[in-house]
Amino acid sequence: MTTEEHKRLADIVKETHALLRAEYHQYGAEMAWKRHLARNDVLQKYAISMHKLATKCWVDSNSDLRNGTFCRIEWIKTQCKEYFYNGGREKYDKKEQEINAKMTFFSAKSYDESATCEKDPSHIKNGLQNFVDERKISLLDVGSCYNPISIDNAFDVTAIDLIPTVGVYRCDFLNIVIGKEKILSRDMQEIYQLPTNFFDSVIFSLLLEYLPCPKQRYICCRNAYDVLKSGGILIIVSPDSKHVGSNARLMKSWRYTLSKIGFMRIKYEKLRHIHCLVFRKCLYKDVAIRWSKLRFFETDKKYLSETKIFIPQDFQTIRFKEEREKLNKYEETDIASAFSELPFNNEALT
Numbered sequence: 227m228t229t230e231e232h233k234r235l236a237d238i239v240k241e242t243h244a245l246l247r248a249e250y251h252q253y254g255a256e257m258a259w260k261r262h263l264a265r266n267d268v269l270q271k272y273a274i275s276m277h278k279l280a281t282k283c284w285v286d287s288n289s290d291l292r293n294g295t296f297c298r299i300e301w302i303k304t305q306c307k308e309y310f311y312n313g314g315r316e317k318y319d320k321k322e323q324e325i326n327a328k329m330t331f332f333s334a335k336s337y338d339e340s341a342t343c344e345k346d347p348s349h350i351k352n353g354l355q356n357f358v359d360e361r362k363i364s365l366l367d368v369g370s371c372y373n374p375i376s377i378d379n380a381f382d383v384t385a386i387d388l389i390p391t392v393g394v395y396r397c398d399f400l401n402i403v404i405g406k407e408k409i410l411s412r413d414m415q416e417i418y419q420l421p422t423n424f425f426d427s428v429i430f431s432l433l434l435e436y437l438p439c440p441k442q443r444y445i446c447c448r449n450a451y452d453v454l455k456s457g458g459i460l461i462i463v464s465p466d467s468k469h470v471g472s473n474a475r476l477m478k479s480w481r482y483t484l485s486k487i488g489f490m491r492i493k494y495e496k497l498r499h500i501h502c503l504v505f506r507k508c509l510y511k512d513v514a515i516r517w518s519k520l521r522f523f524e525t526d527k528k529y530l531s532e533t534k535i536f537i538p539q540d541f542q543t544i545r546f547k548e549e550r551e552k553l554n555k556y557e558e559t560d561i562a563s564a565f566s567e568l569p570f571n572n573e574a575l576t
């Protein structure tokens with residue numbers, strides 16, 4: 227693929243993100259999202275461009291597996307297999323039970339059912355059942371775009387996105403109903419309802435930064451918690467080409483917010499263009515929440531929220547609001563910085 231074609235595709239993706247962000251500032255999150263979903267042609271064009279970018283450009287220009295963004299899919303699959311087939315889950319089950327036992331002992335209170343993630347005690351059995359027969363890992367790929375994980379036989383993938391494509395259901399995860407069972411549309415192209423406590427793993431690969439509002443990102447994480455089994459994992463891949471320390475406070479704040487939901491961070495790796503994180507839905511919610519009570523510095527507090535997930539662009543936006551008169555100039559910087567964090571920038575072309 228030529229550099230011009232790469233640039234053209236990247237521009238379509240960037241413009242879609244930029245339009246959504248601009249409308250979020252103009253109309254607020256709900257209205258901007260409604261307008262966004264109504265633009266079928268834009269979503270369709272985005273899906274085609276993103277598919278080509280991910281399967282052609284990034285493969286060509288990032289053949290170094292450890293450093294390229296292409297490697298995110300391999301990273302996700304490896305983490306799932308390590309966790310479900312190679313003893314990862316049992317290790318964390320044990321660890322969590324030990325922490326819970328200590329907490330119960332020290333607080334001198336007996337085991338409180340309401341402190342677990344579900345009221346029904348069968349969830350422990352459900353969460354802990356072994357993959358003895360190497361059954362497939364049930365995985366929900368949110369914002370899947372082109373369903374890259376399903377080619378691996380280890381996974382039973384439900385792929386969803388705003389626009390349906392081959393093997394991908396239409397489903398807005400932000401506004402999804404979570405109930406007893408999966409409910410599909412008549413034409414089987416759309417998911418209306420997802421089942422609670424159902425998936426072993428939920429994937430957000432380059433999803434969160436698509437959403438312009440910190441609260442929307444939080445809602446997606448909370449929905450992931452609801453559809454996951456106890457002991458299941460949420461894997462988040464997020465773009466950032468900067469040094470590992472540059473956004474460390476934000477990574478810490480994600481850990482804080484997710485621990486309040488009931489997740490424990492069990493893995494974090496910074497690759498060249500991406501942060502890669504694994505969060506486990508704890509059997510005992512108190513064990514997860516315990517982390518959020520540990521020490522935070524005064525400087526961390528700006529980024530801490532129980533109901534918001536921040537990304538670097540959110541803080542640039544605050545400056546933007548204060549400097550309305552510089553709107554055009556700001557928009558350029560915002561967009562440039564947002565996408566220098568994705569390998570859509572010129573760096574990836576070299």
Ligand SMILES: C[S@@+](CC[C@H](N)C(=O)[O-])C[C@H]1O[C@@H](n2cnc3c(N)ncnc32)[C@H](O)[C@@H]1O
Pocket residue numbers: 273276280298368369370371372386387388389397398399400401430431432433436437
């Ligand atoms: C940058 S693409 C990432 C595609 C793919 N996961 C990857 O890693 O290459 C983000 C995708 O998330 C989808 N998306 C954004 N918000 C969503 C939502 N609320 N529900 C489902 N999909 C969503 C977009 O339509 C887009 O296809």
